[in-house]
Each structure stands twice: as C-alpha cells, then as structure tokens.
Amino acid sequence: xxxxxxxxxxxxxxxxxxxxxxxxxxxxxxxxxxxxxxxxxxxxxxxxxxxxxxxxxxxxxxxxxxxxxxxxxxxxxxxxxxxxxxxxxxxxxxxxxxxxxxxxxxxxxxxxxxxxxxxxxxxxxxxxxxxxxxxxxxxxxxxxxxxxxxxxxxxxxxxxxxxxxxxxxxxxxxxxxxxxxxxxxxxxxxxxxxxxxxxxxxxxxxxxxxxxxxxxxxxxxxxxxxxxxxxxxxxxxxxxxxxxxxxxxxxxxxxxxxxxxxxxxxxxxxxxxxxxxxxxxxxxxxxxxxxxxxxxxxxxxxxx
Amino acid sequence: xxxxxxxxxxxxxxxxxxxxxxxxxxxxxxxxxxxxxxxxxxxxxxxxxxxxxxxxxxxxxxxxxxxxxxxxxxxxxxxxxxxxxxxxxxxxxxxxxxxxxxxxxxxxxxxxxxxxxxxxxxxxxxxxxxxxxxxxxxxxxxxxxxxxxxxxxxxxxxxxxxxxxxxxxxxxxxxxxxxxxxxxxxxxxxxxxxxxxxxxxxxxxxxxxxxxxxxxxxxxxxxxxxxxxxxxxxxxxxxxxxxxxxxxxxxxxxxxxxxxxxxxxxxxxxxxxxxxxxxxxxxxxxxxxxxxxxxxxxxxxxxxxxxxxxxxxxxxxxxxxxxxxxxxxxxxxxxxxxxxxxxxxxxxxxxxxxxxxxxxxxxxxxxxxxxxxxxxxxxxxxxxxxxxxxxxxxxxxxxxxxxxxxxxxxxxxxxxxxxxxxxxxxxxxxxxxxxxxxxxxxxxxxxxxxxxxxxxxx
Numbered sequence: 001x002x003x004x005x006x007x008x009x010x011x012x013x014x015x016x017x018x019x020x021x022x023x024x025x026x027x028x029x030x031x032x033x034x035x036x037x038x039x040x041x042x043x044x045x046x047x048x049x050x051x052x053x054x055x056x057x058x059x060x061x062x063x064x065x066x067x068x069x070x071x072x073x074x075x076x077x078x079x080x081x082x083x084x085x086x087x088x089x090x091x092x093x094x095x096x097x098x099x100x101x102x103x104x105x106x107x108x109x110x111x112x113x114x115x116x117x118x119x120x121x122x123x124x125x126x127x128x129x130x131x132x133x134x135x136x137x138x139x140x141x142x143x144x145x146x147x148x149x150x151x152x153x154x155x156x157x158x159x160x161x162x163x164x165x166x167x168x169x170x171x172x173x174x175x176x177x178x179x180x181x182x183x184x185x186x187x188x189x190x191x192x193x194x195x196x197x198x199x200x201x202x203x204x205x206x207x208x209x210x211x212x213x214x215x216x217x218x219x220x221x222x223x224x225x226x227x228x229x230x231x232x233x234x235x236x237x238x239x240x241x242x243x244x245x246x247x248x249x250x251x252x253x254x255x256x257x258x259x260x261x262x263x264x265x266x267x268x269x270x271x272x273x274x275x276x277x278x279x280x281x282x283x284x285x286x287x288x289x290x291x292x293x294x295x296x297x298x299x300x301x302x303x304x
Numbered sequence: 305x306x307x308x309x310x311x312x313x314x315x316x317x318x319x320x321x322x323x324x325x326x327x328x329x330x331x332x333x334x335x336x337x338x339x340x341x342x343x344x345x346x347x348x349x350x351x352x353x354x355x356x357x358x359x360x361x362x363x364x365x366x367x368x369x370x371x372x373x374x375x376x377x378x379x380x381x382x383x384x385x386x387x388x389x390x391x392x393x394x395x396x397x398x399x400x401x402x403x404x405x406x407x408x409x410x411x412x413x414x415x416x417x418x419x420x421x422x423x424x425x426x427x428x429x430x431x432x433x434x435x436x437x438x439x440x441x442x443x444x445x446x447x448x449x450x451x452x453x454x455x456x457x458x459x460x461x462x463x464x465x466x467x468x469x470x471x472x473x474x475x476x477x478x479x480x481x482x483x484x485x486x487x488x489x490x491x492x493x494x495x496x497x498x499x500x501x502x503x504x505x506x507x508x509x510x511x512x513x514x515x516x517x518x519x520x521x522x523x524x525x526x527x528x529x530x531x532x533x534x535x536x537x538x539x540x541x542x543x544x545x546x547x548x549x550x551x552x553x554x555x556x557x558x559x560x561x562x563x564x565x566x567x568x569x570x571x572x573x574x575x576x577x578x579x580x581x582x583x584x585x586x587x588x589x590x591x592x593x594x595x596x597x598x599x600x601x602x603x604x605x606x607x608x609x610x611x612x613x614x615x616x617x618x619x620x621x622x623x624x625x626x627x628x629x630x631x632x633x634x635x636x637x638x639x640x641x642x643x644x645x646x647x648x649x650x651x652x653x654x655x656x657x658x659x660x661x662x663x664x665x666x667x668x669x670x671x672x673x674x675x676x677x678x679x680x681x682x683x684x685x686x687x688x689x690x691x692x693x694x695x696x697x698x699x700x701x702x703x704x705x706x707x708x709x710x711x712x713x714x715x716x717x718x719x720x721x722x723x724x725x726x727x728x729x730x731x732x733x734x735x736x737x738x739x740x741x742x743x744x745x746x747x748x749x750x751x752x753x754x755x756x757x758x759x760x761x762x
C-alpha cells in the first residue's frame with residue numbers, strides 16, 4: 001500500500017519534466033519536424049510554376065532524384081562548396097590556435113588581450129551580405145585594391161578578381177575566414193583555459209619548450225573542443241550561401257565555379273520548383289548527416 | 305551533439321519547406337469580372353514613378369501620406385514592391401493568384417508591368433482587355449504602335465496602356481568625337497556609326513587612341529535583342545536567334561581587342577564612363593536614361609556640362625517603359641478607365657509630363673509638335689524656345705526618338721524574354737572573359753534557363 005503511494009509521488013514529479021519539455025517539443029515539431037517531413041514528401045512530386053502557370057503537383061516517384069543524380073550538377077557544386085570551405089577553414093583553425101595559445105598563455109602575460117578579443121570578433125557582427133557588398137566594391141575593376149596595385153606598379157591593368165575562378169573562390173574563403181576566426185579563437189581559448197595550469201607548470205619545470213607544450217599538452221587536451229569546432233564549421237560550410245551569392249550576384253561565376261549547394265537550391269526557387277528543390281534538400285540532408293557521423297565516430301573511437 | 309547537428313540540418317530544411325505552403329493554384333475560367341463601387345483602389349507597382357505622375361498630373365488626386373491618396377471618396381493604396389531579385393513579380397503573382405478569394409478591399413485593381421515580361425501577364429486572364437473597360441481603339445489612336453504590340457495578347461486584345469515611349473539612341477561623348485572623328489556634329493558622327501561594320505571600324509579607332517568604344521558589351525545587347533527575327537522559345541524549345549549570336553561574335557571580338565569590357569549594367573565600373581576620367585565613347589539609351597541615369601548634376605560628370613551628343617546609331621531599339629494594366633476582379637472599373645485615359649491619352653497632361661519631367665510620352669501629335677519646334681517650351685529665363693536637352697549640349701533629340709519609336713518592331717517578343725535575356729548575358733560573360741568556350745557558355749545558358757523554366761528543353 002505504502003509502496004504504491006510512493007510510486008505515485010515519483011510519477012507526479014516526472015510529470016513536471018514532461019510539462020517543461022512541451023514548449024521545446026511543440027516548436028520542434030511545428031518548425032522542424034513537419035517541414036522536414038513535407039520536404040521529403042514534396043520531393044516525390046512534379047511541382048513548379050512557369051510564368052503564372054502552375055504545373056503539378058503530380059506524383060512522379062523518384063524522378064526528381066534521378067534528375068539530380070544524372071545531370072551531375074550537385075557533385076560539381078558540392079565540390080565547389082568543399083573547396084571554398086577548406087580554403088577558409090585551414091587558415092582559420094591555424095590562426096585561431098595560434099592566437100588562442102598566445103592569449104591564454106600565462107607566461108607571456110600579453111597586455112590588452114581583452115581588446116584584441118573584441119576586435120577579432122567584430123567582423124562576425126557585420127551582416128554577411130553587407131560584408132560581401134563591401135568586398136565586391138573593394139575588388140571591382142575600378143575599386144581601391146586595383147588602384148593600389150596599379151599605383152604601386154605591381155599591375156599594369158586592373159585584375160578582374162571576380163572573373164577568375166581562383167581569385168573568386170579565394171575571396172569567398174578569405175571572407176569566411178575573416179568572419180569566423182574570431183569566433184573560433186574564443187571557443188578554442190575557452191578550451192585552453194579549461195586545461196589545468198599545473199600541467200603547464202610541470203612541463204615548464206621539466207624544461208619543455210613552448211612548441212613541445214603546445215603539441216604535447218595543449219592540443220591533445222583540446223581535442224573535444226576542436227572536434228566541436230570542426231563539426232559546426234563543416235555544417236556551416238555546407239550551408240555557405242550569403243557570401244558567394246552576393247559577391248557573384250547569384251551567378252556563381254566564373255562558370256559557376258563559386259556556386260555552392262545552397263545557391264543551387266536557391267536557383268530552383270525562381271520557378272517555385274518544390275519537387276526538385278525538395279529532392280536536392282534530401283540529398284543535402286544525407287550528405288550532412290553522413291559527414292557529421294563520420295567525424296563523430298572518428299573522434300569517439302580515438303578517445304576510447 | 306547529435307541533436308545539435310539534427311537541429312541545424314532541420315533548420316535548413318525548414319527554410320525550404322516553409323515556402324511550400326504559399327503555393328497557389330492558377331485560377332481557371334476565362335471570364336472577365338469587373339465591377340464598380342469599390343472604396344479602395346489598389347495599385348501594384350515597383351517604384352515611385354507612376355505614383356508621382358499621378359500625384360502631379362491626375363486631376364483631383366489628393367495625397368494622404370506616402371502610400372495612400374484619395375480620389376473623390378475612393379482611397380488609393382500604393383503597393384510598392386521593389387524589382388530587386390524578382391520581388392515585385394513574386395508579390396504580384398501571389399496577389400493575382402489569390403485575387404478571386406481576396407477581400408474586396410484587398411483586390412488588386414491596377415498593376416504595372418514592363419516590356420521584358422509583359423506577355424507573362426498579358427497572355428493570362430489576370431489582365432482584362434482595355435476594351436472591356438470601355439476604352440476604344442480611337443482613344444489609343446495617337447499612341448505609338450509598338451506600345452500597343454507589347455501588351456497585345458495572343459487573341460489580339462490590348463491589355464495595357466503606357467504613357468511612355470522609350471525609343472533609344474546612341475549617346476556619344478562630344479569631346480572624344482571631336483578628337484577622333486574630327487567633329488561632334490550628330491550627323492557626321494552618325495556617318496561613322498550607321499551600321500555594325502562602321503561601328504566596329506570606329507571602335508578600332510577609339511581603341512588605338514586609348515578609349516573604350518562602349519563601357520560594356522551589355523550596352524549593345526538590347527540593340528541586337530530588339531532586332532531578332534525569331535522568338536526565344538519555339539514549341540517549348542529554347543531557340544537562340546542568329547542576331548544574338550552576331551552580338552556574341554562581335555562582343556567577343558571587341559573584348560579580345562580591348563575595345564570594351566564585360567561589366568554588369570548599373571555596376572560602378574560600368575557607370576565610371578559617365579565621368580571625365582572615364583574613357584568611354586558611347587552608351588545606348590532612351591530618354592529616361594539620358595535624364596535620370598547619367599549622373600547629371602554630379603560634379604565631374606560629363607552630363608553636367610552637356611558633354612554628350614545623340615545619334616541614331618546602327619539599329620533602332622527601345623529600353624524600358626511602364627504599362628498600366630487593369631486587374632481581373634477590380635471593383636473600380638470606371639475609375640481605372642479614367643486613370644488610364646487621363647494618364648495616357650489626355651494631350652494636355654501628356655505635354656505637361658514632357659515639360660515637367662522630360663519624359664518621352666506616348667502621344668504622337670504631342671511629341672511631333674515638340675520635335676519639330678512647333679510646340680515651344682520655356683527656358684530658365686522664361687523665354688519660349690524649341691525643346692532641348694541640357695545633357696546633350698542643347699541638342700533636340702526628339703526627332704530621333706520620334707523616328708525610332710515608329711520603327712520599333714516587337715513581333716518576336718515572348719513570355720520568357722526577361723529570364724532568357726538575363727541568363728544569356730550572364731552566361732556569355734564567361735565566354736567573353738575567356739573562362740569558357742562558346743559551347744560551354746551556351747551549355748551553361750541552357751542549364752540556367754531550364755532551372756528558371758523547368759518546362760523548357762533545348
């Protein structure tokens with residue numbers, strides 16, 4: 001008898017847990033689960049608008065998937081996205097590690113770290129589109145960068161940065177680097193400050209050089225944070241859109257070499273092509289999930 | 305971590321699917337339903353131009369605030385959506401597709417369209433023939449034929465009326481003309497530019513002297529695309545007219561020779577030629593381009609000192625123009641009719657617009673009287689003089705415009721023109737810049753058009 005009463009009490013406490021979860025679950029279902037399911041649902045239909053004429057929705061099975069797989073565009077744009085992400089991510093992680101190590105190094109006692117932490121974070125506060133407009137103007141044929149290069153005699157005639165695949169991709173990567181390295185530095189620094197200072201002191205007593213301390217102590221202990229940074233950046237990179245979209249005026253020129261997957265997705269919105277766009281989204285979902293799983297598995301195994 | 309990943313992906317998916325709910329069905333049924341007695345007149349447009357014309361010239365219009373006005377006891381609502389990224393058409397599409405179910409006061413009564421996409425709306429039931437409003441052919445007799453052709457649907461009904469004509473001319477720099485061609489007189493200069501062969505000979509001369517013939521290859525695009533002999537889409541297949549390939553060929557040659565560049569229209573690099581430091585010999589443009597776009601009034605701009613001249617150029621073309629359409633389902637049909645008649649056919653209003661706004665209006669007698677000097681205008685000191693353009697150094701370009709407006713031929717326009725023209729120029733830029741072969745650039749063009757219009761093939 002008494003046992004039953006006790007159990008009842010436990011249940012009534014549990015009830016509050018569920019009640020507190022309701023807002024999250026509701027928001028999640030309405031704004032995330034339902035759209036996800038409808039995206040998949042839509043991907044099986046021919047459904048677009050040509051001018052003012054609505055075509056479909058007609059059920060066509062896996063035809064949209066076939067179209068995307070056979071025309072091969074998706075892989076090209078996935079490759080573009082990946083190249084631009086890597087170009088931005090490598091310098092970003094190197095610079096962030098370096099800055100993070102310096103800022104958190106107790107022996108160096110750098111002055112004004114707080115000021116610099118704010119400054120390197122600032123580019124992230126500018127809207128990506130405004131930042132792209134700025135770069136578009138800076139690197140146009142008649143823009144300041146070309147003027148400086150010509151006045152200093154490095155160039156004879158203006159270099160069209162956005163008409164060459166390398167420089168266009170480079171600019172996109174550079175902007176992503178500038179925008180995100182501050183954020184990464186702060187994350188890594190938080191990780192580094194969490195490392196027990198006794199370890200550094202012990203290393204110092206043993207006569208380890210700064211390089212040895214960094215590679216033997218800081219890096220291994222920083223791994224969980226590094227993996228977090230890597231995964232978030234990878235997903236952010238897959239969703240790269242605003243910077244190249246504005247910089248190239250939506251064309252992804254030259255020859256769509258700077259067109260990312262999401263820019264391609266956006267192309268289907270002109271004709272409200274929910275079928276093809278839905279199928280493409282499903283592929284994106286699978287790619288993202290696969291990449292994330294890979295990184296996650298890989299990191300877990302090593303930790304164990 | 306997993307949840308974080310999931311939620312990020314899901315959020316991305318959300319963006320895509322949230323838009324799904326907004327799709328609508330095409331209203332079927334082909335009948336005109338217009339009525340009278342509505343209390344709100346909704347006008348859909350993309351900038352302030354038509355609004356300011358109505359405010360300044362429509363008799364009895366009262367301004368209430370920035371987006372509302374009053375005509376008698378009818379409230380006029382201006383629904384202005386900018387053109388950028390197709391926003392205006394997207395909004396208008398949604399409004400028109402939901403026109404039947406919209407509340408009485410929310411129904412669109414008037415919407416404005418441009419030539420590039422006119423047929424997209426004209427060839428549907430969403431725009432009503434102006435004859436059903438009671439506007440007769442006699443009312444429109446003084447208008448230029450091409451302004452009627454633009455808005456004539458496949459059954460021969462006229463579905464919109466414009467107050468503007470936008471024939472274009474070649475606008476050249478007088479100082480460069482004097483230096484290289486020996487004279488800045490429009491007739492002499494025209495002699496060097498009267499066909500495309502002479503045009504490219506002159507371009508070579510300009511290049512030798514360190515000048516660019518045009519700012520961008522896109523400057524001459526309209527001149528070629530207005531003179532095509534076939535449509536963009538034939539039987540559901542994309543068709544590239546021979547004249548457009550002629551543009552590609554001549555543009556590639558000019559870019560390779562360093563006679564011009566590949567800038568986008570309206571970019572800073574492109575408009576640098578409006579200024580003294582720019583080295584650009586000519587642009588192509590209509591009346592509104594000369595008056596509003598060439599930075600007149602800005603220090604250092606050639607237009608400020610009247611340094612431009614106008615010549616007819618190698619071929620006639622037109623650029624821009626706004627047409628007024630009455631929306632199916634309007635509940636203010638007689639007011640719509642009166643606005644159209646007052647703003648596009650009333651000769652006194654038309655002359656007012658020319659004098660006050662320097663627009664080229666869609667009224668042959670009014671324009672010809674100004675062109676010939678029969679109708680005088682007042683200059684700054686109040687003296688009656690022949691019409692002249694300050695930007696063009698006192699030249700009267702109207703005879704050229706009048707002749708051009710008669711010549712414009714639009715028999716080959718179609719509903720896909722805007723999308724095809726945009727994508728064609730974008731794709732060919734890669735070829736001109738040397739980033740692709742002609743075949744690759746054409747392939748890219750087909751791909752981009754088929755993304756925009758999934759029903760088309762090539």
